[in-house]
Amino acid sequence: MPGRPRGGPCGLLPSLAWCNTATLLNMAASLPRPAPEPLARPPVEADLAVDIQGLFGRYRRAERDSIEDVSLTVRKGALLGLLGPNGAGKTTLLSMLCALMRPRSGTIAVHGLSFAEAPDAYKDLIGLAPQSLALYPRLTARENLETFGRLSGLSGARLRARVAFGLEFAGLQDLAHRRVETYSGGQQRRLNLATTLLPDPPVLVLDEPTVGIDPQSRHAIHENLRALNRAGKTIIYTSHYLDEVEQLCDEIAVLDNGRLIAQGALGALLARFTGNRIELRFDPRTVEAAADILRTVAGVEDVAVQSPLLTLVTDDPYRRLPAILKMLAHVHIRPLSVAVGARDLEQAFLALTGTQLRDGS
């Protein structure tokens, strides 16, 4: 999607649009290679909402760790997108953060406080929206909000005010008196999220809060989350909708196989993949032949085929591109299009984690 307008802190995207081969060749010669932003430096301790150090976590009776040596810091007021393929360990990491699961080793501090020091105070700091819907289906939206509000420690006028806020947040004022089991999936999701916001904790942990939600609701939820973030809330957000994360989050952490494989500003992450990738589209009948030839080009480190697409990892794509195109011309294979750099977060994500299916690993 060329020239997609972007808002908020993630507006700069140093990637190139699709264009034809000739233009690209000209550009390749003239364009300077964009300098990658330095990854965000770890902030000082007082600014940290979450400080995870050397974390290992394993489920009971499991043979391997689901979280392996993860160190992750989230500054106060950050809107962090936590990414990773299915089974990467996102929910596990968040479970340990929310004191649902005991780490095998390592430390977690939220606002400088560990769970062991003050369990109730620690839990007061965090609001968790679980990945699975966590609502009482036989209760109405209002009753659910009241129940979880009271269980979170709210009462009296403050509870009433927060319940009203929650209903508005979920856009369910008119359905407040209907049982949750009669709601649509999206309505339930919105209420699930609103329930988490009720006690107004400084750190929000949202595990795939927008699954199954229509674009309108999603947009509204994002607006609300941005407003909360501007008001100072730290938000940790996991989602498989990478475009949504790209629009919403200013920081990204990527988990794969229980390990943290990248963390930093969104822009920096994207920039890292602008530099070394070339994507070519071929006639499907020629893509394999092209791959065989391109493997032999100097400076090409990796060739991945996803017919009709072929992705090259090179040490310096702008320098190698002429040789690559010349080589293809030599055997009379013409690419239909050529792109340099990561188009979007999805490509960066796939580059980081590979394209292999992860379930059942």
Add this chain to the structure above:
Amino acid sequence: MRRASQLWAALVKETLGLVRDKEALLMLIVMPAVFVLIMSLALQDTFRQNIPRPMRVMFLAGPGVSTERLLAALRHEHSLTVSARITRDDRAERARVRTLVREGHAALAVVLAARPGSSRPRTAILYANPALPAQMRALGISLVRRAFARVASNRLASIVRRFAPHGPGVRAAPLRLVVAKGGLDGAPTPTSAQQNAPAWALLAMFFLTVPLSVAVIKERQQGIITRLRALPVPSWVLLAGKVLPYFLINSVQLLMVLGEAMYVLPLLGGDALTIGHAPLALVVVAASANLAAIGYGLLLATLVQSQEQATSFGAVSVLIMAAIGGILVPKMVMPAAMQEFSAISPMSWGLDGFQAIFVRGDGLTGVLPDTLRLLGFGAACLLVAAVRFHRELRPQ
């Protein structure tokens, strides 16, 4: 303050969840109400014993004229089936006969003390099975009395014929019948309503195991437990929130069933339930049975892994407890060994407690042993459930 508010929330959500669970209400309230009416009416006559079957009577005596006459008179009664044992040495036999009657192999036993040579009236002792329903027992005794009276009147007739010098009546000593008291004396037995009302009320109480454990499983499956675990709320608050609504609904159910058996049953031609004169003891037994049922339900809820397990294992275990405990089949129709075995079922303790008040007219002290058993069982179950629930909620 915070805990009170949390407890209130836990109570309200469980209560609303339960009140809106139509199947649970059907099982916990409608089922016992219907069963009490049907079963009380259906079993009315069995408990009244209007149409007596032949009753087995054992007859033990030494040989002699009186023995023969008495035996003939007893055999004359069509409602009695007599098995006689005529022996000179009746010491060992006596104990055996008493055991047979106590264990229910015979309803009655007539033991004629061998006292040869004495001219004083010979005493026959009548033993009755303790589990025999009161009406049946009275009927049995009156039939035996009639046989004795027949022998006596025959004797009178022969005295009138005193000129027949070798008539047997002259030599036979007069007979006296004593109905044995004490160990073998039967306790009063319950009426149909006194059996059925507490029995079905107890069964329904214990049946809360099913909706209760299904509710807990659903909380676990729907991920609600994840949210609960992330909140600063201790496990005891959530557990207490589960105890109270079920306690209330069980109490309502019991009141309804007792009221129904007292006031509705007679309108339908049944015998009204009489509940004795110890309301406090009744409250104590009801509350302890209630707690025992909830304890068992919560224990099961923390043990089972799926809704299927909760419904099948919950229902089956409760039905087995009920069958053993004299709920499905009244204890008085069970053989003695089975009656003793039934004491392992908590429902039997509850039933015994209620019947002690209804039938024997016992007060607090009379129901103390059963109450303590129920409370002990309930407390043990609750304790294990609380530990398991706490373990489930804390960081894993």
